[in-house]
Amino acid sequence: MKTAITEMFGIEHPIIQGGMHFVGLAEMAAAVSNAGGLGIITGLTQKTPDDLANEIARCRDMTERPFGVNLTFLPTVNAPDYPGYVRAIIEGGVTVVETAGNNPQAVLPYLKDAGIRVIHKCTSVRHALKAQSIGCDAVSVDGFECGGHPGEDDVPNFILLPRAADELEIPFVSSGGMADGRSLVASLAFGAAGMNMGTRFIATREAPVHDNVKQAILAASELDTRLVMRPLRNTERVLNNAAVERLLEKERELGADLKFEDIIEEVAGVYPSIMKEGEMDRGAWSCGMVAGLVYDIPTCQELIERIMRQASEIIGRMDALRRA
Numbered sequence: 001m002k003t004a005i006t007e008m009f010g011i012e013h014p015i016i017q018g019g020m021h022f023v024g025l026a027e028m029a030a031a032v033s034n035a036g037g038l039g040i041i042t043g044l045t046q047k048t049p050d051d052l053a054n055e056i057a058r059c060r061d062m063t064e065r066p067f068g069v070n071l072t073f074l075p076t077v078n079a080p081d082y083p084g085y086v087r088a089i090i091e092g093g094v095t096v097v098e099t100a101g102n103n104p105q106a107v108l109p110y111l112k113d114a115g116i117r118v119i120h121k122c123t124s125v126r127h128a129l130k131a132q133s134i135g136c137d138a139v140s141v142d143g144f145e146c147g148g149h150p151g152e153d154d155v156p157n158f159i160l161l162p163r164a165a166d167e168l169e170i171p172f173v174s175s176g177g178m179a180d181g182r183s184l185v186a187s188l189a190f191g192a193a194g195m196n197m198g199t200r201f202i203a204t205r206e207a208p209v210h211d212n213v214k215q216a217i218l219a220a221s222e223l224d225t226r227l228v229m230r231p232l233r234n235t236e237r238v239l240n241n242a243a244v245e246r247l248l249e250k251e252r253e254l255g256a257d258l259k260f261e262d263i264i265e266e267v268a269g270v271y272p273s274i275m276k277e278g279e280m281d282r283g284a285w286s287c288g289m290v291a292g293l294v295y296d297i298p299t300c301q302e303l304i305e306r307i308m309r310q311a312s313e314i315i316g317r318m319d320a321l322r323r324a
């Protein structure tokens with residue numbers, strides 16, 4: 001399938017694996033790219049720019065196809081060495097960067113000068129328009145359903161995607177709640193040129209995480225995620241567990257007085273224990289409502305082939321309806 005996104009990024013299928021902390025390692029990105037999608041290494045999971053340079057080199061050893069790097073701009077006190085990460089990306093010959101979090105304006109000129117395509121992930125039409133106005137090549141429009149940070153507007157993709165299509169001139173992909181061929185056809189119907197998936201890609205054979213994480217997603221239904229950190233205006237959709245219930249109890253008790261320090265134990269530095277060691281109750285970890293649509297743990301190749309086959313069957317059925 002050819003779309004503005006496959007052409008822009010030089011990929012076979014219009015499917016992107018979004019950056020995911022402690023999931024988006026070289027193994028994940030290479031598996032998605034080898035299956036014809038766009039795999040993405042998560043920049044900040046690598047402690048230093050040198051570590052990122054190594055991860056990019058490892059990925060290049062595993063795939064000859066294009067892959068990207070995610071750069072997330074976080075509201076932190078000690079900002080990571082973003083110029084260093086940008087240098088590692090440019091020197092590593094990466095062709096696509098997914099930016100997320102805050103406005104990527106500060107790094108954009110360096111990436112553009114190096115000929116890198118930038119897709120900015122955002123959760124509202126106004127932020128998508130801003131990304132377009134500062135020169136991003138594409139946007140990833142992340143609806144309320146998404147795993148991770150859905151923003152504070154709570155607009156689900158049935159509204160957000162057609163709204164984005166009505167306003168944007170640059171291509172965009174849907175993100176949040178995407179799982180299968182139905183998601184892809186629906187995204188195309190809404191005007192997107194492809195789709196981005198997070199949670200669905202964790203439940204694949206190649207995802208470099210503990211099996212407990214994959215089994216937790218498999219066991220979860222669409223009712224099992226929770227929104228945390230809303231009082232801090234840093235809302236995150238996570239899978240419910242004992243730590244999340246404790247965190248939500250603190251949010252209820254402290255109300256508007258809640259500070260980040262009150263919940264630090266449940267949210268800070270918990271990803272390695274969860275993703276590597278499989279300690280599922282260690283803290284809050286991002287997961288989308290789409291967990292309810294995850295029924296198996298295929299390889300990335302099987303998953304992407306199945307999505308494309310199902311999408312083309314649906315399109316064929318629609319065409320038959322039109323002719324009837």
Ligand SMILES: Cc1cc2nc3c(=O)[nH]c(=O)nc-3n(C[C@H](O)[C@H](O)[C@H](O)COP(=O)(O)O)c2cc1C
Pocket residue numbers: 017018019020021023042070072099100101121142145146147148149175176177178196197198199200285286287288289290
């Ligand atoms: C475990 C996990 C970690 C994530 N970490 C990041 C991250 O570090 N940076 C980022 O931009 N997005 C991150 N995301 C969001 C994904 O890139 C993607 O936008 C989101 O998962 C899409 O929603 P879905 O899970 O319904 O497919 C994460 C998502 C998950 C599930």
